[in-house]
Amino acid sequence: MDVSIIVIGDELLIGQVVDTNSGDIARMITPYGWTLKGVATVHDDAAAINEAIESALSKSDIVLTTGGLGPTKDDITKATLCSVFGGGMHLDAGVLANVNEIFRKRGLQMNELTRSQAMVPDACRVIPNDLGTAPVMWFERDGKILVSMPGVPFETRHAFSHHVLPLLLERFSDRSVIEHRTFVVTGISESALAELLSGWEDALPAGFHLAYLPQAGYIRLRIDAAGSSHDSLTDTLDALSHSLKAIVGDRILAGEDLLPEQILMRILHKRNLTMATAESCTGGNIAHRMTMLPGVSEVFKGGVVAYSNEVKMQLLGVREHTIASFGAVSEQTAIEMAEGVCKATGADVGVATSGIAGPGGGSDSKPVGTVCMAMATPGGVFSTTVHLPGDRSRVIDRASTTALLQLVLALR
Amino acid sequence: MDVSIIVIGDELLIGQVVDTNSGDIARMITPYGWTLKGVATVHDDAAAINEAIESALSKSDIVLTTGGLGPTKDDITKATLCSVFGGGMHLDAGVLANVNEIFRKRGLQMNELTRSQAMVPDACRVIPNDLGTAPVMWFERDGKILVSMPGVPFETRHAFSHHVLPLLLERFSDRSVIEHRTFVVTGISESALAELLSGWEDALPAGFHLAYLPQAGYIRLRIDAAGSSHDSLTDTLDALSHSLKAIVGDRILAGEDLLPEQILMRILHKRNLTMATAESCTGGNIAHRMTMLPGVSEVFKGGVVAYSNEVKMQLLGVREHTIASFGAVSEQTAIEMAEGVCKATGADVGVATSGIAGPGGGSDSKPVGTVCMAMATPGGVFSTTVHLPGDRSRVIDRASTTALLQLVLALR
Numbered sequence: 145m146d147v148s149i150i151v152i153g154d155e156l157l158i159g160q161v162v163d164t165n166s167g168d169i170a171r172m173i174t175p176y177g178w179t180l181k182g183v184a185t186v187h188d189d190a191a192a193i194n195e196a197i198e199s200a201l202s203k204s205d206i207v208l209t210t211g212g213l214g215p216t217k218d219d220i221t222k223a224t225l226c227s228v229f230g231g232g233m234h235l236d237a238g239v240l241a242n243v244n245e246i247f248r249k250r251g252l253q254m255n256e257l258t259r260s261q262a263m264v265p266d267a268c269r270v271i272p273n274d275l276g277t278a279p280v281m282w283f284e285r286d287g288k289i290l291v292s293m294p295g296v297p298f299e300t301r302h303a304f305s306h307h308v309l310p311l312l313l314e315r316f317s318d319r320s321v322i323e324h325r326t327f328v329v330t331g332i333s334e335s336a337l338a339e340l341l342s343g344w345e346d347a348l349p350a351g352f353h354l355a356y357l358p359q360a361g362y363i364r365l366r367i368d369a370a371g372s373s374h375d376s377l378t379d380t381l382d383a384l385s386h387s388l389k390a391i392v393g394d395r396i397l398a399g400e401d402l403l404p405e406q407i408l409m410r411i412l413h414k415r416n417l418t419m420a421t422a423e424s425c426t427g428g429n430i431a432h433r434m435t436m437l438p439g440v441s442e443v444f445k446g447g448v449v450a451y452s453n454e455v456k457m458q459l460l461g462v463r464e465h466t467i468a469s470f471g472a473v474s475e476q477t478a479i480e481m482a483e484g485v486c487k488a489t490g491a492d493v494g495v496a497t498s499g500i501a502g503p504g505g506g507s508d509s510k511p512v513g514t515v516c517m518a519m520a521t522p523g524g525v526f527s528t529t530v531h532l533p534g535d536r537s538r539v540i541d542r543a544s545t546t547a548l549l550q551l552v553l554a555l556r
Numbered sequence: 557m558d559v560s561i562i563v564i565g566d567e568l569l570i571g572q573v574v575d576t577n578s579g580d581i582a583r584m585i586t587p588y589g590w591t592l593k594g595v596a597t598v599h600d601d602a603a604a605i606n607e608a609i610e611s612a613l614s615k616s617d618i619v620l621t622t623g624g625l626g627p628t629k630d631d632i633t634k635a636t637l638c639s640v641f642g643g644g645m646h647l648d649a650g651v652l653a654n655v656n657e658i659f660r661k662r663g664l665q666m667n668e669l670t671r672s673q674a675m676v677p678d679a680c681r682v683i684p685n686d687l688g689t690a691p692v693m694w695f696e697r698d699g700k701i702l703v704s705m706p707g708v709p710f711e712t713r714h715a716f717s718h719h720v721l722p723l724l725l726e727r728f729s730d731r732s733v734i735e736h737r738t739f740v741v742t743g744i745s746e747s748a749l750a751e752l753l754s755g756w757e758d759a760l761p762a763g764f765h766l767a768y769l770p771q772a773g774y775i776r777l778r779i780d781a782a783g784s785s786h787d788s789l790t791d792t793l794d795a796l797s798h799s800l801k802a803i804v805g806d807r808i809l810a811g812e813d814l815l816p817e818q819i820l821m822r823i824l825h826k827r828n829l830t831m832a833t834a835e836s837c838t839g840g841n842i843a844h845r846m847t848m849l850p851g852v853s854e855v856f857k858g859g860v861v862a863y864s865n866e867v868k869m870q871l872l873g874v875r876e877h878t879i880a881s882f883g884a885v886s887e888q889t890a891i892e893m894a895e896g897v898c899k900a901t902g903a904d905v906g907v908a909t910s911g912i913a914g915p916g917g918g919s920d921s922k923p924v925g926t927v928c929m930a931m932a933t934p935g936g937v938f939s940t941t942v943h944l945p946g947d948r949s950r951v952i953d954r955a956s957t958t959a960l961l962q963l964v965l966a967l968r
Contacts, residue, residue: 151595154767154780155767155769156578156579156582156595157582157591157592157593157594157595158582158583158586158592158736159578159579159580159581159582159583159584159586159592160579160583160769160776160778160813161579161769162574162575162576162579163574163575164574166568166569166571166597167568167571167572167573167574168571169571170568170569170570170571171570171571171572172571174570174571179569180569180570180571181569181599181604182569182596182597182598182599182604182608183568183569183595183596183597184594184595184596184597185578185594185595185596185597186594187593187594192593192594196594214746214768214770215746215747215750216746216747216750216768250745252745252748253748255747255748255751256751257747257750257751257754258747275945275946296770298945298946298947298950324570333662333664334626334627334628335627335628335667335669335670336664336665336667338627338628338669339667339668339669342669355566355567356626356628357567357572357573358626358708364572366572368566401572420867421840421861423840423843425847426844426847427843427844427846427847427848428833428835428840428841428842428843428844428847428859428861429840429844429847430840431835431839431840431843431844431861431863432838432839432840432841432843432844432952434839435837435838435839435840435841435861435863435913435952436839436948436949436952438914438915438916438948439916440863441863441864444863445863445864445866445867446860446861446862446863446864446867446871447840447860447861447863448858448859448860448861448871449833449840449843449847449858449859449860449861450858451843451847451852451853451856451857451858451859452853452857452858452901454857454901454902455832455857455858455900455901458900458901458902459858459860459871459900459901488867488870488871489864489866489867489870489871490866490870501847502850503850504850504851533687533710534687534710535710536848536850537848538710540844540847540848
C-alpha cells in the first residue's frame, strides 16, 4: 500500500513546532510492507489543504492527515473535508460524550467552543480518540481511504496504533513485504565505511539496498529488503548480515537499531554492573538519556550534575588542588569526578564529563567544543579529550553520545 | 516572497530521522515577511524529487532543498538537479579544497567517494559550506531560485543563515512585512482561553490573526500581523498586546516566546538567586533543560539525579523514615530532596521531582503518571502532586515542564 501524510498547521511552517507524527506513523506502517510515499506540510488554509488532499489521493491508497482539529478559530480542516467528501456537519453524540468525560476527568469546565469539537462531517465514520477531544475521522472515496487525526503527538500515536492501523490492515491486504536490518557502527567515517563496503554493496541482490544514516558520533547502517515473503527475506538478510559483519568487524556495536544508551544498558545488565553519572558540561543529559529507558533503574543509580566547582568538590570529592592545577576542564578533574560518583552512589561504573559547550568560556588552549571525559570501570579508569564542532546544543548532545559510546567500548 | 522546502531522504519516510531543517529555515525567513508555503518530504528517488521540484517551482519564488547530498550510493539529488536545470557535472576545485581541509582537520583519510562530493552540476553556482563536505548549490530558472543544501542540521543552519539567506535577501526585495508577538500562558485550558478571548479576537483588524499553540503544561498564544511597514504594525501590536494582557491577566508568564526554563532563568537573574535540582523520575531532564541555556552557570549550581533510594538518602539527606512511611513517591520525600539539594550545593532554590514515569511501577494509589514535586525557595517550601497522561517520555517531559512552571509561579 502507498501512504501519503498531510501535516496541517501554520505553527509548523513558521518553525514553532516540529512534526514528529509522520515519523511515528512511518515506523508503524513499514513493518507491513507499506510505503510512506511522501509528507506534505501545509498551512491552515482551505485551498492548500484541498490541493494537498487531492494530490495525495491521486498518488496513494491511503491518505492520513494530522492537525488542524483544535477548538479554536485557526482550525478549518473539518470544513475543508466536507467540501472534499460532500455533505454538511452534525453533532456526534459519541464524540460529545468523550469530550464531556475528558473535561470531567481533568476538572475543566465545558464551553461552546469545546462542544464544537463534537461537530463532525456527515461523510465520515468516527473513530475513537481515547486521549483527546478532537475526533478521528475516516472517509472513503473511490476505494481510497483518508483518515483525519489530531495533531497532538501522543493522541495521534495512540489513535493510529490502537484504532486506525488495525482498521486499515483489516481493509487492505498486501502481498509485498519489507524488512530492515540495522547496525550501529562507530570509529569510521561515512565515506571510509562506504569504500570498505563498496564491493559488498555492488553485489547486493535485487530488492536489497544499503542506507547510511550518519548520527553524531556513529553511523546507523541499514539493509532494506523488499520481497514476497518474510521467510525468503529473512534467509537472505541473515546471510548478508553475516558477510557485512565479517567486513566491518568490531566497529559494529550492535546488530539492531539501538541508541547508544540502550546498548550500554544491555551491557550493564549482562555484566551485572550498576552505573552513575557525574556531569558538568553535559548538564544532566547523559542521566536524562539513560532514564528515558524503561527498566533502567536496575542498572542506573543516579548521578550528580556538577555544574559549579563547589558541587564538584562537595558532592564528588574532587580535590581543590586538581581544579587549581589542571582546571575544571581537564582529564584529571574528570577522572576524580568519575571515581567520586562511584564512591558517592555505590555504583560500579562512573562516567564523567567536563568541557566547554559555548558560546562563551573558550580559550586558545581549550576552545569551545573541548570536552574531557572519564570512565571509572572495574577494568580500570580511562579518560579522553575530544574537540566537538557545532553550537552549544550540538556540543552537549555529541559529548553525551561520545561518553556513552566510550563507556560501551570500555565495558564490552 | 513565497518559499517552498523539499526535504529529501528515505530515512525521513521510514521514521528514522525527524526533519528539523524546515523549522529552522522557517524561523529565519518569517522576520522578512517571507512565507513558507509548504514542505514536501520525498524519497531519494529521481522521479519523486523531480516532481517535487517542478511543483515547488510552479508555486514559489524560492525553493530550498535539504538532504540527499552525502557521498554514498543512496544519494541521487545532484543527478536529478542536472536533469532539471540542464548540463552535466564537473569537479569543483573550491569544493575539493574544502573537503580536503575538513578531512585534514578531522584526521581522516580522503578516498574516491569523498572526492565525488566535489562533483557539482554545471548549471549551479557553488555557495560555501563551512562546516561540512557536501556543496551548497544555487540554481536559477525563469527568475526563480533553487538552492540545494545538505541534510545535516547544523551544516544547513549555518550555510543558510551565513550564506544563502543574505544572497536571497540581496536578490529579492519585498514590500510586505510580517511580525509576531508571542505570550506564554498557563493555568487555563485552550478552549477556556479561546472563549475568554473570543470578543477580542472577533475585533482584530484586517491582517491580524491569533494562533493558539498548546504545549504540554502551557499555551503559547501568538498574534500574527501582516502589513506594509514595521512601524505601523508595531503600534497596533503594542495596543493589541496591552488589551490582551488586560484580559488574560497574570496567567501570562511571559510576553515573548520563551521556554519555561528561559523564563525561570530570567527570574533567578533578576532576583539574584541560584538554583539546584534534585530529580528522581525526571532523571536529569530539568538540569539538562536548564544547562542548554547559554549563561546559565550564573544561576544554576547543579544537582543530583537521585534515581535510587540510596542516592536520595546519601547525597540529599532524605531520611529513611520518610521513605519508609510515605514512600519514595511522596510530597514528603520531594520536600526533603528539595531542601537537601539546597544544603548540599549551597543553592538558594531547590526543585525536586519523584514520580512514576512508567510503563511499570504503578499501583492503585499511585498510578503511572503520578509525580510529586517540591520547591524550596526563600519564601518557603511548596509541594504538589500531579497526575500526567501519556507514555514514559511524555510523563518525564511534562513533569519537567510542570516543575519549571511551578518554580516560576513560586518565585515571580
